Each structure stands twice: as C-alpha cells, then as structure tokens.
Amino acid sequence: MIARACLALAVGLAGLAACGDSGGTGETITVYSTVTADTVEAVVDGFEAANPGTTVEVFRAPTGEVTARIAAELRDGDLGADVLWLTDPLSMQQYAADGLLVEWEPAEGDAVPAAFRTTTFFGTRILNMVIVHGDGSEPAPADWDDLAAGVPGGVAIPDPGFAGSAFGALAFFALSPDYGIAYYQALADGGAVQVRSPGDVVTGVAEDQYGAGVTLDRSARSAIADGSPLEMVWPASGAVAIYSPIAVVEGGAEGTARDFVEYVLGVEAQQAIAATGWQPVRSDVEWPFGGSQVTLDWTEAFDRQDELLDAYREIFGG
Amino acid sequence: MVALGGLVAVPIVELARVGVEEWQGGGGLDRAVSGAALFNTMWTGAAVAVLAVAAGTGAAFVTERMAVPGRRWLRLGIVVPIVVPGFVSALSWARAYGPGGLTDDLVGWELPGVFGAPGVVAVVAVNAMPIAYVIAAAALRSRAEPDLERAARAAGAGRRVAAATVTLPLLAPALLGAAALTFIVGINAFGVPAILGTPAGFGTVTTRIYQDLARSASPAAFSRAVLLALLLVAIALAFVAIADRMLAGLGSLTRTAAPAGPQAVARRSGIAAAIAVWLTVGAVTVVPLVALILVALTRGVGLAPVPSNWTLGNFAEALDGPLLGALGRSLLLAAAAATAAVALGALVAALQRRRAGRLYAAAVLLTFAVPGSTLAVAVLLAYGGRLRDTLTIILIAYVAKLWGVGHRTVAGSAAGLPPDLYRAARAAGASAWTAVRTVVAPQVRPALVAGWLLVFLFALHELTMSSLLHGPGTGTLAVEILDLQQLGDVPVSAALATLLTVPPLVLGVAVVILAGGRLLGGAR
Numbered sequence: 001m002i003a004r005a006c007l008a009l010a011v012g013l014a015g016l017a018a019c020g021d022s023g024g025t026g027e028t029i030t031v032y033s034t035v036t037a038d039t040v041e042a043v044v045d046g047f048e049a050a051n052p053g054t055t056v057e058v059f060r061a062p063t064g065e066v067t068a069r070i071a072a073e074l075r076d077g078d079l080g081a082d083v084l085w086l087t088d089p090l091s092m093q094q095y096a097a098d099g100l101l102v103e104w105e106p107a108e109g110d111a112v113p114a115a116f117r118t119t120t121f122f123g124t125r126i127l128n129m130v131i132v133h134g135d136g137s138e139p140a141p142a143d144w145d146d147l148a149a150g151v152p153g154g155v156a157i158p159d160p161g162f163a164g165s166a167f168g169a170l171a172f173f174a175l176s177p178d179y180g181i182a183y184y185q186a187l188a189d190g191g192a193v194q195v196r197s198p199g200d201v202v203t204g205v206a207e208d209q210y211g212a213g214v215t216l217d218r219s220a221r222s223a224i225a226d227g228s229p230l231e232m233v234w235p236a237s238g239a240v241a242i243y244s245p246i247a248v249v250e251g252g253a254e255g256t257a258r259d260f261v262e263y264v265l266g267v268e269a270q271q272a273i274a275a276t277g278w279q280p281v282r283s284d285v286e287w288p289f290g291g292s293q294v295t296l297d298w299t300e301a302f303d304r305q306d307e308l309l310d311a312y313r314e315i316f317g318g
Numbered sequence: 319m320v321a322l323g324g325l326v327a328v329p330i331v332e333l334a335r336v337g338v339e340e341w342q343g344g345g346g347l348d349r350a351v352s353g354a355a356l357f358n359t360m361w362t363g364a365a366v367a368v369l370a371v372a373a374g375t376g377a378a379f380v381t382e383r384m385a386v387p388g389r390r391w392l393r394l395g396i397v398v399p400i401v402v403p404g405f406v407s408a409l410s411w412a413r414a415y416g417p418g419g420l421t422d423d424l425v426g427w428e429l430p431g432v433f434g435a436p437g438v439v440a441v442v443a444v445n446a447m448p449i450a451y452v453i454a455a456a457a458l459r460s461r462a463e464p465d466l467e468r469a470a471r472a473a474g475a476g477r478r479v480a481a482a483t484v485t486l487p488l489l490a491p492a493l494l495g496a497a498a499l500t501f502i503v504g505i506n507a508f509g510v511p512a513i514l515g516t517p518a519g520f521g522t523v524t525t526r527i528y529q530d531l532a533r534s535a536s537p538a539a540f541s542r543a544v545l546l547a548l549l550l551v552a553i554a555l556a557f558v559a560i561a562d563r564m565l566a567g568l569g570s571l572t573r574t575a576a577p578a579g580p581q582a583v584a585r586r587s588g589i590a591a592a593i594a595v596w597l598t599v600g601a602v603t604v605v606p607l608v609a610l611i612l613v614a615l616t617r618g619v620g621l622a623p624v625p626s627n628w629t630l631g632n633f634a635e636a637l638d639g640p641l642l643g644a645l646g647r648s649l650l651l652a653a654a655a656a657t658a659a660v661a662l663g664a665l666v667a668a669l670q671r672r673r674a675g676r677l678y679a680a681a682v683l684l685t686f687a688v689p690g691s692t693l694a695v696a697v698l699l700a701y702g703g704r705l706r707d708t709l710t711i712i713l714i715a716y717v718a719k720l721w722g723v724g725h726r727t728v729a730g731s732a733a734g735l736p737p738d739l740y741r742a743a744r745a746a747g748a749s750a751w752t753a754v755r756t757v758v759a760p761q762v763r764p765a766l767v768a769g770w771l772l773v774f775l776f777a778l779h780e781l782t783m784s785s786l787l788h789g790p791g792t793g794t795l796a797v798e799i800l801d802l803q804q805l806g807d808v809p810v811s812a813a814l815a816t817l818l819t820v821p822p823l824v825l826g827v828a829v830v831i832l833a834g835g836r837l838l839g840g841a842r
Contacts, residue, residue: 030790057790061797064532065786068543068691071534072698073706075336080706094535159516161529196516203808206620207418226618226809227627305533317354317519 028055029256032070032081034063035244039125040085042272047263054256063164067091074100082252083260085244088164089121092245093302096120102248106262111282115295116243123243124264125278128293129169129198130239132205132220133212135229141212143236144173148183150190153211156201157187159194160312165216166198167309168242171301172294174308181311194316206230217289218277234291241293243281321662322678325718326685329696330551333688336699337544358515359505359523360553362439366504367497369443373598374450374500375493379481380595382458384588392592393455394826395599400448400772401822402607403779403796405509406815407441410606412514413613413812420609423622434518441514442507444602446500449723452772453499453730456765457492458485460731492730494561499726502554502687508782523550524689531691547692554687558680607819614812632813641798648795651709652777655716656724659773660766662717663724667732679729686722690782693719698787707789715783720773727769731762779818 033040037060044056059066063086070091073079079100086092095101101120109122116123131147133140141147147155158166173179193210195201201213202220206228217239220232246264248257263269270280279287301308377396381389399407414420415429422428431437466488470480486493508524515521523546530543612623614632621627666678685693697715698706705711743753759766781796788797796818 059789061785061788064528064691065694065782067534068531068695069698069786071531071540072695073702076699076702078703090533091535161525162512162516162532164532193517194519196512199808200513203619206618208620209417223618223620228618228620230620305536306538309529313521318516318521318525 027053027253027256028057029082029253029260030057030059030080031083031085031260032066033058033060033085034066034087035060035085035125036276036278039273039276039278042276043264043269046269046272047260050263050268051259054259056260063087063091070095079249079252081249082254082257083246083248084121085124085246085264087127087244088168088242089245089298090164090167090302090305092121092247093298095247100250102250102254102258104248104258106258106265108262108265111284112265113281113283116241116281117245121245121247122261122265123281124246124270125244125273125281126293127165127168127242127244128217128239128279128290129165129214129242130217130220131212131233131235132202132215132230133233134205134208134210135231140231140233142233144179144183147192147212147214148186148190151211153208155187155190155192156195156204156210156213157192158198158201158214159196159316159318161309161318163197165242166214167305168296168301169214169240170308170312171298171305172240172296174311175296175300175304176294181308181315184312184315188315194318202228202230217279221289222277238292238294239290241295244278322666322681325662325714325721326681329693329700329718330684330688332699333544333692333696334548337541337548355521355523355526356549358435358511358520359550362435362442362507362511362522363501363504363553363557365439366443366446366507367501369439370446370500370503371450371454371493371497373443374447374452374496375454375489377447377451377595378454378458380588380591382455384591386588386592388592392595392599395596395603396451397448398599398603398823398826399444400452400775401779401826402445402603402819403509403781403815404442404445404507405513405781406610406819407445407606408510408513409808409812409815410610411437411441414606414609418620420605420612420623433514435515435520437514438507438511438520438522441510442504443500445507445510446503449499449503449772450493450496452768453492453496453727453765454489456727456768457489457730459764460761491565494565495726495730498554498558498561498683499686499723501557502683502722505550505553506687506689508689508691527689528691531695543692544695547688550689551684551687554683555680558683562676562680610812610819611816613809614816616809619808632809633817635810635813637817641795644793644795644798647709647792648778651713651716651794652774654713655720655777656770656774658713658717659720659724660728660769661724662721663726663769664728664732664762664766666721666725667729679725682725683722685718686720688719690719690780691786694783694786697783707792709792712784712787712792712794715787716777716780719780719783720776723776724769724773727772728762728765731765732758775822778822 031040031044040058040060044058048054048056059069059081061069066086070079070081070084084092084095084101092101096118103119105119106122109117112123116126131141131144133151134153141151158169160167160170170184173183174181195204198215198219201210201215202223204210205213206223217232220230224230224232246261248254248261265282267282267285270282270285274280274285274287279290380386381393381396386392402410411432412419416422416432417428419428429437466484467480470484471477475483505522506524507522508528511520511522511525512528515525527543527546530539530546534540534543613619615628615630616623617627617629617631663682666682669678688696694715697711697718701711701714705714739757740753743757744750748756779796780794784794784797788794
C-alpha cells in the first residue's frame with residue numbers, strides 16, 4: 001500500500017518534471033532576475049511578441065536566493081543563465097571582474113546615461129531613495145540633514161545588510177565627503193531605527209510607528225496611491241539614484257541574449273518598465289515624477305563593502 | 319545507508335569542501351562570528367526549546383489526560399501555528415501587538431519587546447510548540463503506561479507525584495527528541511529575527527548567513543555563509559549529543575507489554591485547564607491571524623481597519639497567477655516528502671536499536687540544522703548538474719531537511735517498544751515484514767501519522783529552498799505567491815500570507831470533522 005503510493009508519487013513527479021521541459025520551437029534563453037515580477041513579465045511578454053518563436057524562461061527570486069544560486073552554479077561549473085537582470089550593481093561588479101559577462105555595445109546603449117552603465121552591464125531602471133513622513137508632521141523634513149537633526153517620532157531606515165538599495169544609500173553617504181559614516185552616527189544618536197526593507201519603512205511610518213523614514217520612491221508612491229497617510233519628500237540635495245543593471249552572460253545563447261538586452265534598453269520596454277511604476281533609465285521616455293539625483297561610485301562601494309557594513313553594524317547592530 | 323549518504327552526507331560534504339577550499343583565512347570566520355550574533359543564536363535556541371517543550375507537554379497533558387470538552391478542536395487549535403510560516407507569524411504579531419497594531423488601536427496596549435529579543439523568542443517558540451505538542455501527545459498515547467500510573471496512584475502517590483515519577487520519565491525520550499528539534503528550529507529561525515529582530519539590532523547567525531549569501535558574488539562572503547552554516551550544524555550536533563547523553567543516563571526504560579485497557583487515567587475534569595489552553599491559543603494564534611486578515615482586507619497601510627477601508631483587491635492581486643498548478647505541485651511534493659521522511663525516519667528509528675544506529679540518528683539531524691538557504695546551495699552543489707530545475711531536486715532538499723522531523727517523531731514513540739511481542743510474532747512464524755506490520759506498526763501508528771502531518775505541513779509552505787531551487791514550471795505555491803509579492807506592499811503580502819495559511823487550516827478542520835479523533839488518537 002505504501003509502496004504503491006510511493007510509486008504513484010514518483011510517476012507523478014516524473015510527469016510534472018517533464019512538463020517543465022516543454023518549450024517553444026525557436027531559441028530559448030534563461031534570465032535570472034531579482035526585479036519585481038510584474039516588471040519582468042511585462043518586458044518578457046513584449047519581447048516574445050516581437051520575436052515569435054523565441055522563448056524567455058525566467059528564474060525570479062529575491063536577491064539572496066538568486067546570488068546564492070549563481071554562487072552554487074558557478075562552483076558546479078555551469079551557470080544556467082544567459083542574461084542577468086539584477087536590482088543593484090553590487091554583485092554585477094564581481095561577475096564582471098570574474099569575466100562572466102560579455103563586453104559589448106548594445107545598439108541604443110548611448111541612450112543610457114553614462115553614470116548608469118559600464119562596458120558589460122547597463123542600467124534598465126532607476127530606484128530612488130527618498131524621504132517619507134507621516135501625514136501632517138510639522139515641520140516636514142526637506143532634506144537628508146533634517147533627518148540627522150532628528151524628527152519627532154524617530155526615523156526609520158532600511159537595513160543595508162538585507163536591502164541592496166539600502167546598501168546603495170549607505171555607500172553614498174559613507175563615501176561622500178559631505179556626509180561620511182558620521183551621518184549614520186547622527187541618525188542613530190537622533191533615535192533612528194533600522195527595519196528590514198524599504199517596504200517596512202513605509203509600513204512603519206504609515207502606522208505612525210516612526211515620524212519619517214528613508215525608502216524607495218516606488219514603495220512610497222504605491223502606498224500613497226492606496227490611501228496610506230503618508231507624504232513623500234524628494235530630498236532638496238537629491239535622491240540617491242541606484243540603477244538596476246542587465247548583462248549578457250559569457251558562453252550562453254549570446255545572440256538571443258543580446259537581442260533581449262537591446263529590447264530592454266529600447267523605448268518599448270522602457271515604457272513597459274515605467275508603466276509598472278519604476279523610473280525608466282532612458283531620459284527620452286516619459287516619466288512624470290522625479291527631481292534631482294545623486295549617484296555613487298559602485299566600484300569603490302564594491303571594494304569596500306565589508307568595511308562599510310562593519311562600520312554600519314557598529315552603529316546599528318544586527 | 320544509501321539514502322543517508324545521498325541526502326545528508328553528499329550535500330554536507332560538498333558544502334564543507336567548498337567552504338574550506340575557499341576560506342581565505344584573513345579573519346573570514348571570526349569577523350562573521352564576532353559580536354552578539356552567535357550568542358543571540360545560542361540563547362534564542364535554548365529559550366525556544368524550553369518554552370516550546372514546556373508549553374507543548376502541558377498542552378498534551380490537558381488534551382490526552384484530562385476530560386475536556388471539544389478535545390478534537392482543542393488539539394487542532396494547539397497545532398495551528400505549525401501551518402503558519404515564520405515570516406507570517408512575525409508579520410502578524412507585529413500587526414497584532416506592536417506599536418500601531420490591533421491591541422494598540424483598540425485598547426491602547428502594546429506588548430513591550432515585540433520588536434527585539436523577547437518578541438523573537440516568543441514567536442519562534444509559538445511556531446515550534448506544535449512540534450513538541452505532537453511528539454508529547456503521541457508519546458503519551460503510545461508510550462506512557464496507564465497501568466504504571468494506576469499502580470502509583472493506588473500506592474498512594476498524588477497526581478503530581480505520579481506524573482513526575484512515572485509519566486514524565488517514560489516520556490523523557492520523546493521530550494528530549496522534541497527539545498532537540500525545537501532547539502534546532504530556534505537556531506534556524508530566519509524570518510522571525512529578520513522582521514522582529516532587525517529594529518532592535520538583534521542579529522543572529524541565520525540573518526548573517528542570509529546577508530552574506532545576498533552578497534555571495536564576493537567569494538569571501540560566500541565562504542563565510544557556508545562556514546556559518548556549518549557552525550550551526552556543529553552547535554546542533556553538540557546540543558543533540560548532550561540530549562542523547564542525558565537519555566542514556568536515564569537508563570533503559572523498556573516496556574514490558576503493549577498498553578492495555580482504557581488509556582486515560584485520572585480522568586478528572588479539565589475545564590479550567592482547557593479554558594487556559596484556549597485562552598493561550600487565542601492570544602498566540604487567533605489574535606495575530608485576525609490582525610493579519612484585517613491588514614489583508616485594508617486598502618493601504620496605516621488606514622484604520624474599518625469596513626469603509628476594506629477591499630478584496632489585495633486578494634485579487636495575490637491570486638492573479640498560475641496558482642492552481644503550483645498548488646498541485648506543492649501538495650504532491652509535500653505528500654512525497656512526508657511519506658519519504660517518515661519511512662526513512664522509521665527506518666533509522668529501527669536501526670537505532672543497534673549501537674551504530676545512534677550515529678544515523680544524529681546524522682539525520684545534520685541537514686535539519688543547516689538553514690534552508692544554505693542547504694539549497696549544498697543540494698545544488700551536489701546535484702545541480704543533472705537535476706537542476708526539476709521537482710526531484712526540490713524533493714531531495716525537502717526530504718534532507720525534514721527527515722529529522724520524521725525520525726524524531728517516530729523514534730520518540732518507538733524507543734522502548736517491547737521487543738518481546740515482535741520476537742513472539744517471529745517465533746510464531748511471521749515474516750519480519752508481517753511482524754513489523756502487525757505488531758510494531760499499530761503501536762507507533764499515532765507517531766507515524768503525526769510525523770507525516772508535521773512534515774507535510776512544513777513542506778507545504780516551505781519557501782526559502784523552493785525559491786532557490788525552482789525552475790520554469792516547477793514553482794511551488796509559496797514561490798508563486800512570493801513572486802507576486804510586490805516590493806514591500808504589506809497589504810498584498812498579508813493577503814498572500816493569509817492565502818498560505820488558511821487553506822491548510824481548512825484542511826485541518828476538514829480532517830477533524832471527517833476523521834474525528836482517529837487520526838491522531840485512536841478511538842475515543
């Protein structure tokens with residue numbers, strides 16, 4: 001009886017596994033991505049419609065899972081991805097340095113601002129770190145320095161150990177001569193609290209648990225659109241802009257992979273990205289929001305990541 | 319043996335090989351371990367084990383040894399937390415008892431320390447408690463000796479003395495097994511400390527591992543994550559070794575015969591105790607779930623959860639995906655994993671009667687102690703080449719992870735089974751298989767069923783490993799649901815969490831109604 005049940009299960013599993021293999025008749029590429037599901041889906045659907053017979057398979061998971069899988073596959077000798085589309089440039093730096101990524105020039109690569117591309121990976125959308133505060137908090141914080149000066153109710157910041165965008169903010173402030181790691185010390189002295197992610201910042205501020213916080217523009221806008229009692233402030237000295245890079249993996253289905261990357265950098269996909277709430281990387285694609293931005297040197301941030309995180313943990317723990 | 323090698327040894331050895339090969343000296347490990355993370359992990363695990371076993375055993379005495387009304391429903395209420403994934407519990411406790419949460423809104427009261435060490439320990443203990451309860455209850459049914467208890471009572475021992483001198487020692491093997499499992503659950507918890515610990519700067523080894531894996535493009539971070547995972551294994555092994563040593567110190571308590579006669583003794587009215595258990599269940603399970611559902615029903619975060627702000631939009635968004643296929647795959651995987659883990663667990667429990675069997679028993683807990691994210695990496699290292707993107711590799715990970723749960727549940731009840739009955743059956747001409755089927759199996763049946771259900775429920779909402787190992791067309795329910803989760807959109811996450819939690823609950827209610835007490839208990 002048990003043996004029969006096992007047999008049935010095994011057969012069922014084999015059948016399901018077989019289903020997973022069915023693909024189109026044309027070429028198939030695999031994309032590993034940490035980008036939000038609706039954004040990836042919209043872009044992939046557009047690409048497949050424009051290239052009949054081509055299939056794009058997507059492995060999408062949070063950053064920790066995707067990088068861990070890549071790390072395991074590299075040690076296993078066989079990276080399954082033809083394209084990597086990640087949330088921030090930190091890991092891409094290493095993959096590029098390891099020679100995993102193809103060096104090339106996409107057709108419309110010049111449309112991507114120089115600060116948001118390298119010779120191997122290219123920005124696709126921009127995540128902006130901005131300020132949120134509760135409805136009617138007076139005076140509302142207007143710039144980064146106002147947060148460090150202290151806000152009634154306290155300030156919530158996302159943990160750079162968990163969120164790549166928060167690491168971008170940490171690297172920007174810590175490496176900037178105007179702020180330095182002292183900026184985080186000032187935040188902590190003013191009673192700032194770290195939470196796991198930019199989304200948790202929005203929740204905490206909306207629930208009136210904190211007076212203000214640092215988060216992503218998209219999270220703030222989407223909560224405000226749902227009616228949450230929040231206001232978003234574009235910092236006077238500029239939002240910290242983090243770009244979400246895409247790259248072609250060496251030794252995979254390079255031709256189709258390049259086609260895909262060029263499609264993502266094209267106007268049609270950029271509009272699809274904008275439609276899912278993210279700022280498109282191309283300035284010639286309409287985007288009704290925004291303001292001044294500051295950027296950071298990802299190469300230096302990458303080289304000093306352990307040191308930066310250690311300094312941060314000295315202050316906030318975790 | 320083969321299964322042990324394939325499921326436990328190969329992945330762990332691969333992991334250790336890679337970890338050691340790539341360890342770049344240079345203070346890689348001591349940098350990661352330094353600070354409070356290791357200390358936090360150790361004492362969290364110990365506190366969780368103590369709380370969970372105490373609460374679980376207490377609850378088991380109430381449901382199995384007292385005359386309580388609505389016993390089946392009480393049992394169900396106690397095991398409910400097992401169907402709630404850790405990150406969901408954390409989210410719902412924060413919404414129920416945290417600042418700006420349900421009780422804060424209603425009566426202006428918040429539980430101090432929800433965000434911080436007390437909250438982490440409490441929520442992980444609540445999630446681990448059903449394991450202890452199920453094991454203790456199964457052991458009370460299959461191991462404890464009503465006749466010995468009666469004898470003690472007849473000899474003048476009070477109820478408490480009888481429990482302390484007769485029942486508890488008989489339960490000791492099962493309780494130590496429960497302590498080992500819950501300790502490992504405690505040191506392995508990730509979702510809860512990530513959500514509730516971070517605001518207090520309360521880091522653990524698991525949150526460090528995840529953060530290092532997230533930056534594992536850097537070889538230093540990767541080898542740190544691997545070595546930290548191996549460190550967790552070492553801690554778990556040490557704890558289990560201590561537990562097993564204590565068990566050996568108890569002397570051998572071998573039963574003389576199968577329990578005879580009506581099981582429950584001293585069937586005193588347990589109304590007061592039942593009310594206490596119900597109130598606890600309400601506080602630790604019902605209130606947080608209600609808070610979660612209210613968030614899921616509310617338009618945006620920070621709005622009052624009143625009908626004018628209600629919407630089903632979050633659920634519509636949550637359900638907008640290929641969930642049916644994923645549900646089928648999840649059910650299939652969970653059933654397969656549960657069957658395999660219990661069968662293999664029973665096998666190890668049988669082997670345990672020999673000296674070398676102890677080794678197997680410790681070995682199957684190794685993979686349970688590896689955090690999900692790292693175990694998935696280990697399985698990929700071992701089998702990624704051939705099995706990548708198949709359901710089989712996910713199944714391997716599930717069984718490797720949950721074998722220990724199956725084993726400890728069964729072993730707690732099987733230890734000390736009287737060998738005489740089995741020998742008698744063999745002597746009377748029964749084959750080994752027939753003897754096991756007709757003599758041994760009926761006695762450990764409650765434990766087999768309990769173990770199967772535990773593993774099934776664990777596997778059903780497993781997220782980390784599936785999320786790392788799935789491929790096109792092999793996403794499980796939790797993965798598809800996570801995939802739909804918008805960046806930090808809490809109401810939608812709450813709706814998803816509700817959807818992950820409520821179906822197994824409905825399943826549980828259905829089982830109670832259809833099968834009555836028979837499944838977990840035997841006729842009453």
